[in-house]
Amino acid sequence: MNQSQFDQLVERICSVQVTDSETPLVDLGVDSLHTIALVMAVEEEFGIEVDPDALADPALASPAGLFRYVQAWAADAAPARV
Incomplete structure (x- = not known):
């Protein structure tokens, strides 16, 4: 999934239009x-568990920030390569 697809997920779930992925969710309505x-x-x-307190961090409170959080989790959860 890329940022554009993630923005579409946000739009579908939250009934908003994401014009800038860095705009805080609250500012998107x-x-x-x-x-x-x-x-x-x-x-x-x-397949992750999002820490609700993480969304209080302004860096994560936008579609782009939340997507970065998901990507970081996926990178940490990925099996070590040999």
């Missing part, structure tokens, strides 16, 4: 219920 739905969708889509 995402309310707390949509945030919970988004976290649940991300957890299901990627």
Whole structure:
């Protein structure tokens, strides 16, 4: 999945339009219920558990920040290559 596809996931789950991936979710009009739905969708889509406190970090509170969080988790969870 790339950033554009992730933005589409945010748009579908949160009923907003992402014009800039770095725009904070709250500035896109995402309310707390949509945030919970988004976290649940991300957890299901990627098989991860998102720390709810992580979204309080301004660096993660945008579609791009959340996508970076998912990518970092995936990189850490990837098996070591021999």
